[in-house]
Amino acid sequence: MNPISAVKSNWRVLLLVAFVGFAVVALFIPGGIVADNSVAGNESLQDNPTNLEFGLGLEGGTRLRAPVTGMTAEGIAPDAVSDDGQVDQNRIDELEATLRGDGAEQLGLEPANASVHVQDDGTVVAEVFTDDVSDAEFAAALQSADADVSEDDIRDGVSQRTRDQIIETIQTKINAAGLSGGTVYEQTTPNGDHYIVVEVPNMGSDELRTILSERGVVEVVAYYPTESGNQTNETVLTGDDIASVDPPRQEESRPGQASQGYVVPVQVSEEAAPGFQQQMNEQGFTDPNEGMGRCSLDTTNGTVDFDHENEQYCLVTVTDGEAVAAHSMGPSLAETMRSQEWANDPIFQMGAQNQQDAQSLSVNLKAGSLRAPLDFGESQVYSIEAAHADQFKQYSLLIGLLSVLTVSGVVYARYTDTRVALPMIVTALAEVVVLLGFAALIRMPLDLSHVAGFIAVVGTGVDDLVIIADEVMDEGDVSSERVFQSRFRKAFWVIGAAAATTVVALSPLAVLSLGDLRGFAIITILGVFIGVLITRPAYGDILRRLLTDR
Amino acid sequence: MEKAYFGGLQEKRYMAYFDVPEIEYNRYSNRQLAAVPLAVLAVALLVLSGSFLVYGTPVPLGMDFAGGTELTVQTTASADEISAAFDQQPESVTGAGGENQYIVQFASTDSQSLREQAESNLAQDGDSAIVQSISSTSASFGQGSQQTALMGLVIAFVGMSAIAFLLFRTFVPSIAIVISAFSDLVIPLAFMRLVGIPLSLGTVAGLLMLIGYSVDSDILLNNHILRRSGDFYESTYRAMRTGVTMTVTSMVAMLVMGIAAFLFGIDLLASIGIILFVGLAADLMNTYMLNLSLLRWYKFEGIRS
Secondary structure (H helix, E strand, O other): OOHHHHHHHOHHHHHHHHHHHHHHHHHHOOOOOOOOOOOOOOHHHHHOOOOOEEOHHHHOEEEEEEOEOOEEEEOOOHHHEOOOOOEOHHHHHHHHHHHHOOOOOOOOOOHHHEEEEEOOOOOEEEEEOOOOOOHHHHHHHHHHOOOOOOHHHEEEOOOHHHHHHHHHHHHHHHHHOOOOOOEEEEEEOOOOOEEEEEEEEOOOHHHHHHHHHOOOOEEEEEEEEOOOOOEEEEEEEEHHHEEEEOOOEEOOOOOOOOOOOEEEEEEEOOOOHHHHHHHHHHOOOOOOOOOOOOOOOOEEOOEEOOOOOOOOOEEEEEEOOEEEEEEOOOHHHHHHHHOOOHHHOOEEEEEEOOHHHHHHHHHHHHHOOOOOOEOHHHOEEEEEOHHHHHHHHHHHHHHHHHHHHHHHHHHHHHHOOHHHHHHHHHHHHHHHHHHHHHHHHOOOEEOHHHHHHHHHHHHHHHHHHHHHHHHHHOOOOOOOHHHHHHHHHHHHHHHHHHHHHHHHHHHHHHHOOOOOHHHHHHHHHHHHHHHHHHHHHHHHHHHHHHHOOO | OOOOOOHHHOOOOOOOOOOOOOOOHHHOOHHHHHHHHHHHHHHHHHHHHHHHHHHOOOOOEOHHHHOEEEEEEEEOOOHHHHHHOOOOOOOEEEEOOOOOEEEEEEOOOOHHHHHHHHHHHOOEOOOOOOEEEEEEEOHHHHHHHHHHHHHHHHHHHHHHHHHHHHHHOOHHHHHHHHHHHHHHHHHHHHHHHHHOOOEOHHHHHHHHHHHHHHHHHHHHHHHHHHHOOOOHHHHHHHHHHHHHHHHHHHHHHHHHHHHHHHHHOOHHHHHHHHHHHHHHHHHHHHHHHHHHHHHHHHHHHHOOO
């Protein structure tokens, strides 16, 4: 037989061998087929003898699913947007004011808890991000500003834009916390509920929850005496006014003064800088004879203690409504502000009590505040220690091996002929290797549900091989190629039909967001396809070589 | 029937350790054959509806669907001490895979407080963290999952039925597949109620898998009887030889996986394994009694009318 016809008649087996080879490279060669190993240097990867990636359940970490707190009224003010798309900003502001104002019918919400914006399709959306307001109050407040809305138009949840902003903020927050590999995404249930899902490897559930429950609204408040001598508070900078943030560092101690803790150097935006400078000058912070260096507020238990006797000129850092640090104006900063030069290079240091606070302040400034809080009462949490996850990894490998051994044993017991049984087992295993290679190639993080999928693949795989073997060896000799082909085709009809039902049965799981089961469904469906297209035809070829007289 | 089935391999005598017995079907009437699986199906439906009337759900709902918290703790404390360590009475405390590991379930969803209680009240086992894993689902989230799971099952079943009708394009053989698949789902569900296995994401996956797996042997049987020439009983025996091998192989594999996973404390794999084992056993009965009697009726009587 010449080489070309040999290849021709065995191409199915060769295809399987090629796929297995490909899979082995993808699995075991570091970097493998994916040349751009973007996560190189990640330690957990280097410990791993294969290129497989593992999900939370087998690697350790925390996953948290929670909806966003808030409610929404859509399409409330058709008058605010003209037909050509011009937005009447005054009208929007008016609507927003009714949510924030303190008048009758109005809601008196913090600015962070209310929002009105125009969506891409030109409809106006009002949202409140708190549970303290009822549907009726929300509707009444909007009606008082002549909005076109009734109580029935109010729905739970927030707008797409808000969810997108939240996802972006959380992503920045967990990246800034120095956690690589964390992911944030949105999940929508079939009945239209939206959940924010946060997955972070190597982090406990309480730690993640602390990060997520902090809203992270940062403000700088000037605390100073007015002309009448009473101390007053005025917000002078908000998180939006900060253009860039440097990593936190320990404050340099000034002559004659003990170090006051940590600071986060920030650059104030060009728009906000002149106003801030002017306010500081007017309020007397920069005057060496008045406010400069005159802040002696102490902190107890992490909050600033406002009990004092002398007049105080303090710049107070407020996070989520809580005063966390109070600092005085330093002489050099005061001088540049007095001379109006500061606004040209508006660098400023925000104070914090300790390194941890400074770190979280820096993160909050960088990530911005969470647009709306997450509703932990409706959440789902899964968290597993790395050690325990590692145990699961070993156990599931063991369970997989046990299942394969069992299947091999039964198949051997049934046929008692290694010429039939051995290729069957080897082919079924090849299917798993190809699938594993594929998982490594696309960097699919494997979890327990995927393991169940792999075992299911071995099961369906062997079932189909049994069908092929029985059909082909049925009714006497398989002497000619033609007889073999016709029987093989008959067997394939059943296999195709069975594969179609398995795919149909599992496809809802692959699409619906039903927790951890997606991986199981995806692996099983992929396995069915690889089986029908590659491994089963190859097994047919192997069997033919063994059975026909060639 | 003991002729040479093995063609080219005939020189080696066919001596399997397990062989599929040939059942003398002609000794039983169609009614007799169908009575057993139908009676089992009726009992299963009775169990489920009774449970629905008494408990409000046909099967007990697990944490994934009813809400609650599950902790895996590693501690030198005994199971009783673990129960006493929490303000809330645990629903259950069971040993998990590793030494000194326990799975503790609560109806409460305050995972933070449960974690704190575990960490402050339980004795540490060496250097291991006390709380090895924690998973918590709120009742409303579980409610949503319930609807999603039910929808998934219905879509899968309807899709499977549609494929059955597409493949055979005749009413009786197609409906025979659909009825046995339905029974294959209902019997394990009733089994879950009787044994007290709660419905979890894992068992739902098992049930969906069952829709795919169990139909294979039905398709094989229908295919051999309807699309092949030859004697009815000979075709049946051939289909059975292949089909029973398939189902028994899967059953044994699932049993091993279920038991091993149960011993190791991996719930997801244990429930998939057990559900598939029971469902496939039911499938053996449904395929070779119910489906077969319908096919025989169709082939010998139905086709003429």
